[in-house]
Amino acid sequence: MKLIDLYAKLKKDISYIEKELERSIDSDHALLREASLHLLKAGGKRIRPVFVLLGAKFGTYDLEKIKHVAVPLELIHMASLVHDDVIDDALTRRGQLTVRSKWDNRIAMYTGDYIFAKALSVATQLPNPAVHQILSKAIVEMSIGEMEQIRFFFHAEQTVRDYLLRIKRKTALLIAISCQLGAIAAGAEDAIARKLYSFGYNVGMAFQVRDDLLDLCGTEKEIGKPPGSDIKQGNITIPVIFALREPHLREPVLKELNRIQEADGQTDVSYFIEMIRGSRGIQLAEQLASRYIDKAIAALDGVPNIQAKKDLIGVAHFIGNRSY
Amino acid sequence: MKLIDLYAKLKKDISYIEKELERSIDSDHALLREASLHLLKAGGKRIRPVFVLLGAKFGTYDLEKIKHVAVPLELIHMASLVHDDVIDDALTRRGQLTVRSKWDNRIAMYTGDYIFAKALSVATQLPNPAVHQILSKAIVEMSIGEMEQIRFFFHAEQTVRDYLLRIKRKTALLIAISCQLGAIAAGAEDAIARKLYSFGYNVGMAFQVRDDLLDLCGTEKEIGKPPGSDIKQGNITIPVIFALREPHLREPVLKELNRIQEADGQTDVSYFIEMIRGSRGIQLAEQLASRYIDKAIAALDGVPNIQAKKDLIGVAHFIGNRSY
Numbered sequence: 001m002k003l004i005d006l007y008a009k010l011k012k013d014i015s016y017i018e019k020e021l022e023r024s025i026d027s028d029h030a031l032l033r034e035a036s037l038h039l040l041k042a043g044g045k046r047i048r049p050v051f052v053l054l055g056a057k058f059g060t061y062d063l064e065k066i067k068h069v070a071v072p073l074e075l076i077h078m079a080s081l082v083h084d085d086v087i088d089d090a091l092t093r094r095g096q097l098t099v100r101s102k103w104d105n106r107i108a109m110y111t112g113d114y115i116f117a118k119a120l121s122v123a124t125q126l127p128n129p130a131v132h133q134i135l136s137k138a139i140v141e142m143s144i145g146e147m148e149q150i151r152f153f154f155h156a157e158q159t160v161r162d163y164l165l166r167i168k169r170k171t172a173l174l175i176a177i178s179c180q181l182g183a184i185a186a187g188a189e190d191a192i193a194r195k196l197y198s199f200g201y202n203v204g205m206a207f208q209v210r211d212d213l214l215d216l217c218g219t220e221k222e223i224g225k226p227p228g229s230d231i232k233q234g235n236i237t238i239p240v241i242f243a244l245r246e247p248h249l250r251e252p253v254l255k256e257l258n259r260i261q262e263a264d265g266q267t268d269v270s271y272f273i274e275m276i277r278g279s280r281g282i283q284l285a286e287q288l289a290s291r292y293i294d295k296a297i298a299a300l301d302g303v304p305n306i307q308a309k310k311d312l313i314g315v316a317h318f319i320g321n322r323s324y
Numbered sequence: 325m326k327l328i329d330l331y332a333k334l335k336k337d338i339s340y341i342e343k344e345l346e347r348s349i350d351s352d353h354a355l356l357r358e359a360s361l362h363l364l365k366a367g368g369k370r371i372r373p374v375f376v377l378l379g380a381k382f383g384t385y386d387l388e389k390i391k392h393v394a395v396p397l398e399l400i401h402m403a404s405l406v407h408d409d410v411i412d413d414a415l416t417r418r419g420q421l422t423v424r425s426k427w428d429n430r431i432a433m434y435t436g437d438y439i440f441a442k443a444l445s446v447a448t449q450l451p452n453p454a455v456h457q458i459l460s461k462a463i464v465e466m467s468i469g470e471m472e473q474i475r476f477f478f479h480a481e482q483t484v485r486d487y488l489l490r491i492k493r494k495t496a497l498l499i500a501i502s503c504q505l506g507a508i509a510a511g512a513e514d515a516i517a518r519k520l521y522s523f524g525y526n527v528g529m530a531f532q533v534r535d536d537l538l539d540l541c542g543t544e545k546e547i548g549k550p551p552g553s554d555i556k557q558g559n560i561t562i563p564v565i566f567a568l569r570e571p572h573l574r575e576p577v578l579k580e581l582n583r584i585q586e587a588d589g590q591t592d593v594s595y596f597i598e599m600i601r602g603s604r605g606i607q608l609a610e611q612l613a614s615r616y617i618d619k620a621i622a623a624l625d626g627v628p629n630i631q632a633k634k635d636l637i638g639v640a641h642f643i644g645n646r647s648y
Contacts, residue, residue: 113467150430
């Protein structure tokens with residue numbers, strides 16, 4: 001299955017969620033509305049709502065209920081992007097000006113706060129405290145993940161485990177609960193919701209590993225920004241951690257890391273990228289992503305054999321094969 | 325009644341909430357724990373938890389339940405302070421280094437995000453969706469208020485209504501729901517919870533008007549920072565709005581506002597303060613605060629005549645007479 005076919009099939013429901021997303025941030029405050037809409041209109045794959053919709057197929061599929069988790073999950077993702085842009089001094093994202101560059105950092109910070117709170121506020125319209133708990137805990141974990149990312153900037157001695165815990169918090173957790181909350185909001189069995197969580201977690205891990213590979217191996221056109229932006233920020237990703245283990249690469253890579261750090265990321269990183277691309281780190285990271293995809297699919301063992309299961313497997317394969 | 329007597333009477337319960345506050349932010353992440361604790365240890369009057377405790381006296385007073393709203397309300401207040409400090413470039417608060425000056429803006433932003441999310445996460449341990457709704461909506465309103473504050477910086481044409489709506493969102497709402505949620509968490513009658521909300525709203529309005537007066541009329545020792553920090557930031561408060569209505573003051577005050585804005589607040593503001601102090605703005609603002617205190621006390625009409633009612637009235641009078 002191609003991803004485009006899945007989107008086509010879900011088109012009506014995705015459009016509905018899209019409208020609800022707009023409605024949710026239709027604040028009576030002009031600037032907040034404008035900043036939030038700017039963010040919303042910048043697009044994105046809406047992958048979290050898609051996972052919510054697919055998760056909900058395992059219960060009683062009622063968009064009126066499901067929207068109360070689909071909208072918050074996309075909003076939480078959006079809010080974390082605005083706050084990341086403040087931190088990263090990012091001027092553009094997805095080829096669009098960021099809120100912080102179109103307005104300023106103050107507006108971006110409060111827009112993020114507003115969207116976070118709005119996300120939870122939408123979810124509290126469901127009378128299910130478990131949903132509220134899962135969402136607020138996820139934001140707690142995500143903010144810990146953001147802090148961890150800062151702590152590990154340019155930290156060459158970090159382990160694979162440090163990296164995996166970080167991307168769990170940064171990415172995998174939100175995808176995991178998207179699948180899980182879709183099922184919960186639709187009243188699916190607990191056992192199914194748990195399996196969907198596990199599916200989402202593993203898909204999310206693969207997704208982030210692939211994303212990190214893309215930043216090193218993609219073209220500017222594919223990524224939407226020049227390659228190497230991770231390392232310019234100090235974000236040491238899994239291919240780099242693997243490359244640092246290769247005796248002949250360790251010293252030159254460390255030297256480059258040092259140079260990039262001293263230049264505060266404001267330097268050409270093409271030699272660094274070239275070294276990593278030439279290392280075994282790329283292949284090892286690809287293998288890691290594939291293992292997560294396998295685990296994701298295995299997690300679906302025992303869930304009912306409905307079309308949504310095939311669709312989830314299709315999405316997993318798509319993420320596993322994401323080109324770069 | 326003196327406020328100190330009330331704190332003495334509630335001492336055991338306040339200490340318990342204090343410990344729970346510490347426990348709530350005892351993250352497994354060292355830097356977050358450190359930054360949050362730093363903030364917590366900087367103190368504060370814990371006025372929101374005190375209102376929660378008093379509100380809860382109108383129902384079944386069970387600290388084990390009440391803590392699930394007392395802790396979040398103080399955490400939300402703390403989180404908003406950290407984010408304000410990022411915006412204000414504040415170096416100190418209550419005589420202590422701010423998170424952003426002790427660490428940096430990035431740490432402060434994520435610490436704020438973490439504390440906001442933690443607040444909601446603690447509250448979701450109560451199985452009452454209304455509590456979650458009220459809290460998340462309050463954060464939505466607070467972030468709108470923060471944006472409004474930015475929009476109105478150095479905006480001389482704002483109305484009393486603009487100001488009142490802003491301080492409602494910035495301060496009064498959180499105090500209102502502190503009283504209300506104390507009652508709700510203790511299972512008090514809805515009608516009582518509504519009256520307590522109204523009490524808290526009016527007390528909160530008076531509190532902020534008094535706070536704004538303090539920034540103009542207090543000494544550095546009383547305020548904990550030099551007077552005039554509001555106007556240096558561009559925050560036009562109610563005494564200034566009133567002063568601008570006096571024909572002989574309007575032009576010189578506007579001129580000073582212009583000068584301060586052009587200097588980006590990095591200038592001596594003593595002449596500005598002197599003009600406002602000499603205006604009728606001070607007295608009018610005092611009268612406004614008194615009217616809110618009267619309304620607060622009137623809102624308690626019909627709530628049971630227990631000691632907590634007397635204590636609430638005592639706090640209201642204390643806030644109404646806050647010296648500066």
